Amino acid sequence: MLNFHLTDDQLSLRERARQFAVAHVLPVAWYYDEKDEIPVKVLDKAMDAGFMNADIPAAYGGQGVGLLEAALVTEEMAAACPGIATSIFDSSLGLEPLILSDNEALKKKIFARVLLEGSRVSFATSEPTMGSDVSGIRCEARDAGDHYLLTGTKYWITNGGVSHFMSVFATVDPKAGHAGIGAFLVDMQCHGITVGKPIPKMGQRCSNTVGVHFNQVKVPKTQVLAEPGQGFALAMKTFARTRPIIGAFAVGAARSAMEFALDYAKKRRAFGSPLSDFQAIQFKLAEMYQKVETARLLTWKAAWKADQGQDPTIDASIAKFYATEAAWEVVDEAMQILGGYGYTKMFPVEKLMRDIRLLRIYEGTSEIQRLIVSGWLLSSYKPAMPPLEDLPLHREVDPETSPDQTAWRCRVCGYVHYGEAPPEVCPTCFFPVAAFKNG
Numbered sequence: 257m258l259n260f261h262l263t264d265d266q267l268s269l270r271e272r273a274r275q276f277a278v279a280h281v282l283p284v285a286w287y288y289d290e291k292d293e294i295p296v297k298v299l300d301k302a303m304d305a306g307f308m309n310a311d312i313p314a315a316y317g318g319q320g321v322g323l324l325e326a327a328l329v330t331e332e333m334a335a336a337c338p339g340i341a342t343s344i345f346d347s348s349l350g351l352e353p354l355i356l357s358d359n360e361a362l363k364k365k366i367f368a369r370v371l372l373e374g375s376r377v378s379f380a381t382s383e384p385t386m387g388s389d390v391s392g393i394r395c396e397a398r399d400a401g402d403h404y405l406l407t408g409t410k411y412w413i414t415n416g417g418v419s420h421f422m423s424v425f426a427t428v429d430p431k432a433g434h435a436g437i438g439a440f441l442v443d444m445q446c447h448g449i450t451v452g453k454p455i456p457k458m459g460q461r462c463s464n465t466v467g468v469h470f471n472q473v474k475v476p477k478t479q480v481l482a483e484p485g486q487g488f489a490l491a492m493k494t495f496a497r498t499r500p501i502i503g504a505f506a507v508g509a510a511r512s513a514m515e516f517a518l519d520y521a522k523k524r525r526a527f528g529s530p531l532s533d534f535q536a537i538q539f540k541l542a543e544m545y546q547k548v549e550t551a552r553l554l555t556w557k558a559a560w561k562a563d564q565g566q567d568p569t570i571d572a573s574i575a576k577f578y579a580t581e582a583a584w585e586v587v588d589e590a591m592q593i594l595g596g597y598g599y600t601k602m603f604p605v606e607k608l609m610r611d612i613r614l615l616r617i618y619e620g621t622s623e624i625q626r627l628i629v630s631g632w633l634l635s636s637y638k639p640a641m642p643p644l645e646d647l648p649l650h651r652e653v654d655p656e657t658s659p660d661q662t663a664w665r666c667r668v669c670g671y672v673h674y675g676e677a678p679p680e681v682c683p684t685c686f687f688p689v690a691a692f693k694n695g
């Protein structure tokens with residue numbers, strides 16, 4: 257049964273997240289953006305309120321919330337500040353490889369610690385010389401008996417400077433591509449880890465983004481999330497579950513930009529009327545709302561599919577690239593409606609624009625999502641329509657004289673010929689008789 261209703265529990269979770277976001281995230285967002293600093297206190301509050309690490313499964317003592325619930329919470333946080341939302345959500349990204357891993361002993365140990373100590377977990381595939389091409393990882397994991405030694409640099413790591421654990425993807429052989437990649441849960445207190453200076457960014461300045469260097473960091477084999485050769489697949493499965501959440505970031509940010517524009521359009525007057533009286537502005541608002549709604553539906557569908565235990569890969573990619581690109585268009589129109597004020601740092605739209613530009617880049621760029629969807633379409637999509645050359649032909653050209661005529665279709669140009677035999681040459685494309693197929 258198809259059902260778009262949220263349950264009472266989901267509605268109350270969303271309401272709690274909304275109240276939290278308006279009370280604790282919105283007021284500090286511009287202050288920390290200006291300071292280019294992560295508000296760790298807000299992360300702690302989010303942890304205390306149960307909005308971080310909420311996806312640790314109930315079997316390990318966690319809340320075990322589904323992706324749909326995570327999308328509801330994320331939309332609210334991102335509506336207040338996409339940067340702080342990134343930092344709140346990042347721990348889920350960091351935990352996902354462990355949730356998906358089959359290392360039961362590690363799950364029991366780490367989930368218990370994370371819950372008890374309120375730990376933050378970050379995620380690291382990217383490096384200074386690779387991002388999209390995960391198979392190009394160079395950070396090395398050298399087998400040293402009962403442990404691995406990690407050496408290399410991870411780059412762009414969200415919360416890298418404030419996390420307690422990190423899911424690190426590294427390779428036993430940089431030349432082996434996918435086949436060499438494994439995943440390791442690293443305690444950030446380990447000897448040999450150096451955290452770089454925060455990377456100065458255009459937006460999402462309330463989130464911490466750093467490079468992290470590993471110099472022969474000892475990781476016990478008990479902390480392997482995926483054996484060498486299995487790490488690439490684990491990274492892809494992780495992204496399939498976290499990309500719907502990037503869709504939720506986009507929905508939240510676009511929704512708040514639309515709401516600010518709606519408010520402004522009703523109050524600002526030009527040529528003797530409120531802006532909202534002008535049809536050009538009304539149409540912009542209608543299209544902004546249409547994009548927010550569409551993006552939310554795609555996001556929820558991908559999250560729902562994952563919660564049903566189905567593979568969400570394609571829906572997740574569609575949700576991510578649609579929602580993040582739609583959000584850019586919505587925020588751009590919001591800036592247009594606010595006119596000069598939209599372009600200032602005194603109203604929120606300028607920050608939203610800087611913040612959401614990142615959504616089309618991290619966790620797989622828009623181009624990578626298109627590659628995933630087109631790759632699947634070309635290899636696995638099951639069409640309902642017959643192939644062009646097998647299109648059924650209408651045979652009753654004249655029901656009186658010839659009720660069931662033989663028909664031939666030219667496979668090159670689609671021309672249909674009626675008669676006992678095909679023509680020697682196609683009269684439109686001039687291909688010879690062999691091009692004709694009996695339909």
Ligand SMILES: Cc1cc2nc3c(=O)[nH]c(=O)nc-3n(C[C@H](O)[C@H](O)[C@H](O)COP(=O)(O)OP(=O)(O)OC[C@H]3O[C@@H](n4cnc5c(N)ncnc54)[C@H](O)[C@@H]3O)c2cc1C
Pocket residue numbers: 379380381382385386387388389411412413414415457460465614617618619620621622623624627
């Ligand atoms: C603020 C921020 C936070 C981040 N947080 C994290 C994090 O926590 N953990 C982590 O591991 N990473 C993180 N990243 C890294 C992020 O995931 C990468 O930046 C992203 O995957 C793109 O990789 P890249 O920057 O190396 O670009 P590249 O892979 O070099 O790509 C450059 C351009 O080429 C395009 N391109 C590449 N290959 C193809 C192709 N085959 N066909 C068509 N176009 C292609 C890309 O789409 C892009 O437009 C973060 C990045 C930023 C900026």
